[in-house]
Amino acid sequence: MKVNLSKDELAEMMRRMIRIRYFEDAAVELHKNGEIRGSLHTSHGQEGEIVGACMALRLDDYMVGNHRSHGHPIGKGAKLRGLMAELLARETGVCRGKGGSMHLADFSVGSLGETSIVGSGIPVAAGAALGAKMQGLDRVSLCFFGDGAAQEGAFHEGINFAAIWQLPAIFLCENNGYAVSTPISKTALVENIADRAAGYGIPGVVVDGQDVIAVHEAVSAAVQRARAGEGPTLIEAKTYRYLDHAANMGRDLKYRTDEEIESWRSSKDPIARFQARMLQDFKFEASEIEAIDAAVKEDVADSVTFAKDSPFPDPAEAWTDVYAPIVA
Ligand SMILES: Cc1ncc(C[n+]2csc(CCOP(=O)(O)OP(=O)(O)O)c2C)c(N)n1
Numbered sequence: 001m002k003v004n005l006s007k008d009e010l011a012e013m014m015r016r017m018i019r020i021r022y023f024e025d026a027a028v029e030l031h032k033n034g035e036i037r038g039s040l041h042t043s044h045g046q047e048g049e050i051v052g053a054c055m056a057l058r059l060d061d062y063m064v065g066n067h068r069s070h071g072h073p074i075g076k077g078a079k080l081r082g083l084m085a086e087l088l089a090r091e092t093g094v095c096r097g098k099g100g101s102m103h104l105a106d107f108s109v110g111s112l113g114e115t116s117i118v119g120s121g122i123p124v125a126a127g128a129a130l131g132a133k134m135q136g137l138d139r140v141s142l143c144f145f146g147d148g149a150a151q152e153g154a155f156h157e158g159i160n161f162a163a164i165w166q167l168p169a170i171f172l173c174e175n176n177g178y179a180v181s182t183p184i185s186k187t188a189l190v191e192n193i194a195d196r197a198a199g200y201g202i203p204g205v206v207v208d209g210q211d212v213i214a215v216h217e218a219v220s221a222a223v224q225r226a227r228a229g230e231g232p233t234l235i236e237a238k239t240y241r242y243l244d245h246a247a248n249m250g251r252d253l254k255y256r257t258d259e260e261i262e263s264w265r266s267s268k269d270p271i272a273r274f275q276a277r278m279l280q281d282f283k284f285e286a287s288e289i290e291a292i293d294a295a296v297k298e299d300v301a302d303s304v305t306f307a308k309d310s311p312f313p314d315p316a317e318a319w320t321d322v323y324a325p326i327v328a
C-alpha cells in the first residue's frame with residue numbers, strides 16, 4: 001500500500017529512528033558505568049522496522065513490546081525523560097522506577113507494556129484488540145515480538161484467537177535472525193515466519209525491516225484491514241541487531257561472525273539508508289538532517305540529566321502501584 005508521506009512525516013521518521021539510536025547509546029554508557037542495573041537489551045540496527053510500524057498507528061492505538069523494547073515506546077512517540085528515568089530506577093520514570101529496562105509502559109502513547117517472558121505479549125495484544133472491539137472503539141493493537149517468540153505456544157494461541165474473532169490486531173515479528181545465540185534455522189523449518197499465517201487463515205507479509213518506508217506501507221495496509229473489521233495480519237520484518245543479545249551477555253558465545261555484523265552495519269543500516277533517500281529522493285538539505293540530529297542529541301542529554309537529578313522511589317512505597325486493586 002503506497003502511503004503519501006509529507007515532508008514533516010518523513011522528518012519525523014528520521015527523528016524517531018535517531019532518538020532510539022542515541023537514547024540507547026546513552027543507555028549503554030550508563031550501563032557500563034553501573035548506573036543502570038540489571039540487563040539491558042538494545043535494538044541498534046532495528047530502528048527502521050520499529051519506527052515504520054509505530055508511525056502507521058494513531059496515538060490512541062495500542063502497542064505491546066517485549067524484552068527489547070526501549071525503541072517501541074519511542075517509536076510510538078513517548079517522551080524520553082520518563083523512559084530514561086525508568087531505566088535509572090527513578091521515581092519520575094514511566095513506571096515510577098519500579099519497572100526498569102524490560103518493563104517500560106507509557107499509556108499516554110498507547111504503550112501497554114513489556115515483559116521479559118518471551119512471547120507473552122502476543123496474547124496481551126490480542127486481549128487489547130478484543131477490548132477495543134467489545135467497546136466499539138476503532139483502535140488497533142500492534143504487538144512486537146522476536147523470531148524466538150514465534151516458536152512459543154503463546155504465538156499460536158494469541159494469533160489463532162485474534163484470527164477466529166477477527167480482531168483488530170497486527171502481529172509484527174522482528175526477525176533479527178537469532179534468539180540469544182540460536183539462529184532461526186535451528187528453530188523453524190519454514191523459510192518465513194509469515195508463512196505460518198496461512199495456518200490461521202490470515203494474511204502473512206514479509207518485509208525488509210531495514211527499509212522504514214516499506215515497513216510503514218506494510219503495517220499501514222494491515223492497520224486499514226484491522227480498522228475495517230477484516231481481522232489480523234502477521235507481518236515479518238527481516239532485520240538485524242548489531243550489539244550483543246543484552247549488554248555484557250553473549251559476546252563470548254561466537255554464534256555469529258564480525259563480518260556478518262559489519263555487512264549489515266555498512267550496507268543495510270536503516271538510518272543511513274533512509275538518510276540517503278531523504279537527500280536523493282525527498283530533496284532534504286543536509287542542514288535539515290543535521291538540525292534534527294543536533295536537537296535529538298540535546299533531547300537525549302536532557303533526559304539523562306533529568307533522570308540523574310530525580311530521586312529514587314521511597315522504599316516505603318515499594319508495594320504501591322505494583323498490584324491492581326481488587327474489585328469485589
Ligand atoms: C518464556 C521464556 N523463555 C526463555 C527466556 C530467555 N530469553 C530471553 S530473551 C530470549 C531470546 C528471544 O529471542 P527473540 O524472540 O528472537 O527476540 P530478540 O532477543 O532476538 O529480540 C530468550 C530465550 C525468556 N525470557 N522467557
Ligand SMILES: [Mg+2]
Nearest residue numbers: 146147178179
Ligand atoms: Mg530474535
